[in-house]
Amino acid sequence: MPSRICHGFHAKFFMKWIVTLTLMTVIYVHFWLLQMDANTKNVIHAKLKNSLDLAVHDAALHIDRNEKEKGYIVFTVDQARQALQTSLQTNLSLDNNLEPYGNSLLKDRVRLVWFDAVETGPFPQTYTQPAYNYVDTLYGPSIIAIIQVKHPKHFGIAMDIEYTIGASHEYKP
């Protein structure tokens, strides 16, 4: 009989620990996933911003040489746009339609929602694109691009958000 009481005591005691541990695990995993998702957002935002910076840089190198000889900076817009797209594909691991490959952090298509070439001054000037809340100061003829992509939601608890990233680059002789 004393042994039974003793076993009952142990079972209750361990049950208390197991319940505590289980509840803590559920709470912990929830917060840990929130943290991992926040970290993923930071990584994706930085990667998109850096990649778009490199892409607008590449696009801004494409100017009309004949116009330059006359003293004007005129972008060859088709080539600039193609250079921007190629750069995004390379740096973000995307295919020709800007859909991500399997090794990309992204899951949805990257959309180039705004592309503009500003060639005439006066400079510096404030450039605005109200539809995407984009404001920038241009110090010379520039290429401006804005991309949008959905958050890939690698974790089930992640919310539906969309990144809108803008960047500009001036032509550099």
Added chain:
Amino acid sequence: MSKIVAFFLTLPFFVFFVFQPFLSEYIHTRGMVLENVLHKAVKLAAREGKMTPEIKQYAIDELKALHFDESKIQISGTETLSPRGQYIEASVTYPMGPYFIVNFAGVSETRKYYFKAVEMSEYLP
């Protein structure tokens, strides 16, 4: 006695709960630093037309100042002079170290950070 047994059985879980978020943040932040330093390095390389030893050293010094182990940093990039319009590549590799504060599975961590950036050269011969 049972309290002590219970304590030691659950201790690894509590250590994991308390310290894992800090380790995750540390791993994440180091990745962000590597990505940003590489971005700076490839921008400089685009101006020079190639990844020069000076640019590599600049990137290593930046990382060293942020407590990265110099001997484990691997930075590589286009080393041939590329004229304007040609692509320049740069990449950085660094061992990630332990990913979990408590190694339940007992396996050694071999994951590495790997970041790559490609940009057109601005160099005019």
